[in-house]
Amino acid sequence: MRFHGRGGHGIKTASRIVGTAAFLAGYEVQDSPIYGAERRGAPVTAFTRIASSAILERGVITQPDLIICGDETLLESPASGVLNGVEQAAALFINTRNLEAIRAQGKLHVRMVALDITQRTSDRIGKASALSVGLGAAAARLSGLISCEQLGEGVRTELEELGLDAPMIEKNLLLAQEVYAELETVTVEPRKFSATAVIHKMGYDHVLLGTPSILAPGNAEARQTGAWRVERPEIDYDSCTRCGLCFVHCPDGAIALDEQGYPVIDYDHCKGCLICLEQCPRHSIRSKKEVRSW
């Protein structure tokens, strides 16, 4: 199974909760996260393999049985790779309250399962971004390999390792049980993986091509880091005095000043760090949770 989310969501811990639960249930297990030069908000992927005999696989999973997507906005971003191998997956789980809207797009041909993990996490533990337990519980249930008790053991083991205190762990256990009870197992059919590779006969490319240099200046703009945003800063222009402090402090240069000197946020690149909000002496910047329906 493959987990997707953003840095800070607990994606690695989700994969470990299932991994530990399956291990305690007697399976052979392998789990691993993959990070780039990541930071909070950037897409993160983690993998868990579960088998009844030795696992002769390693590294990234390109043909998952289950895809667990912690953030529906990642579905829009091909670079996040959520949809790699989705056609053959037994199910795609999405943390969303907008499943109907996603279905209506008609783009995905896979069994989709959804639950609003963010809401349940927020209700149970008061922190909407700590998705690890909810996502881990969803994966455990969908897999059909792990009992609710074993899931609880996995949650406890992993959260203790992270140093959470007993009351917090209890709340998380209740959350795990709730998610587990609300979902049903999906049937994962054993399948043969076949992939043919067309090997490239690589010749010599001109030195202009074959060296790791970048000639196009400013191409970082092509990377729309706005998708990393969990919180969205919004400026109240009625109270803004055009002091320009937000413009000066934005670490990403995502705020410009318009002709009258009002700050304008470039939402394609604003990462939602909320430094502008902290800096604004007039409290003219508010934050809203980012909701983007696919």
Place this chain on the structure above:
Amino acid sequence: MVRRMLTGNAAAAWGARLAQVEYVPAFPITPQTEIIESLATWFADGTLSGKFVTMDSEHSMVTAAGAAAATGVRTFTATSSQGLVYAMEALYTVSGWRVPFVLVNVSRGLSSPITLGPDHNDVLAARDAGFIQIHVETCQEVLDSVLMAFRIAEDVRVSLPTLVNLDGFFLSFTREPVEIPDAKLVQEFLPAFHPQHPVFSGSQSLAQGVAVLDGATYSYFRYQMHRALENALEVHEEVAEAFSRLFGRRYRALEEYGMADAEIVLVMAGSFATKGKAAVNRWREQGRKVGLLRLRMLRPQPAADIARSLIGRKAVGVIDQNISPGLGGILYQEVSGALASAGERVPVMRSFIGGLGGKDISQGEFDWVLEALDGAKPSDGPVPCQLLFTDAEYEQVRMALSIAGKSQGGTAS
């Protein structure tokens, strides 16, 4: 004995902990910090007694490890990729002192360009440094090999530093069930270090790493080091036997997988061998006689065993996760050399380069390799090394190049 989910990094730290290391010099570099982090915690909370010291570089770190080992304390350290290369001068220096300690390397591609994925050019750059080199495939093997490495290194017939190599991400960040051996049994396997050669101490004068300034004396000491490394083969066998008696897992300098009647053989090292084994199993299911030889001990080279294992096969393909630019795969050369000195030939030998910078080797690519070996003939003439790289991957790279403003230039024909 407990069985727990551990990353390769955690398994390395557990190995050092069970070996009750007394001195750990460290320089933090990703992705090995988890090894150092765990050890730092254990020294701080009293689980381990001795000294944990952070250094200003890997060069100082390896020098400190050698110096500490020269005083007769059990020493452990760890690094990764650029760090190992940065320490290169010190690697040669301390092995010349003939001091035993264990260095774990987390293999990653060398710069430039910069990457984080596993690749063996870092550790193979150190292959001539006089360290014993053990390349592991699983997280369990990380822990077990660290324990075995101390016993081999400290054996008076060897007395050399030992490097245990694990792949970045594929092992370092990956958790697998790992048996943590019982501490009492480990003490039986690896008692406290009592050096039998002279060590620095307050009461004994000793000069180490002296200048010799003449070729004959230099040759003598260098060749002695070679002999000591050769001894490590026999010592490894003894240590592996003792290890298996206590812990039930038997390691060999070479691991043979599906080799009994194999006509086509893949030769690999490190964690990607796991994927090679899956390919062997799939081909075996179709009745094809395919096997895999994993090079676990790179230094000393078990040349006679390599020859014994490969001679008589129809085709051998070495998949190198490294590239010596202008030559090709390094292990291909090493395996060919082992066969050459045995005086017999394998009719078809082919060189493949795969997994550079952690690029996946898909099962489709393994199939392509095995088909190529199956169809190869001795009369094909010289065949250059083949990079495992797909048309689709080439397209992807070309796309990235065009974003970087480099669509002009084209392919030179």
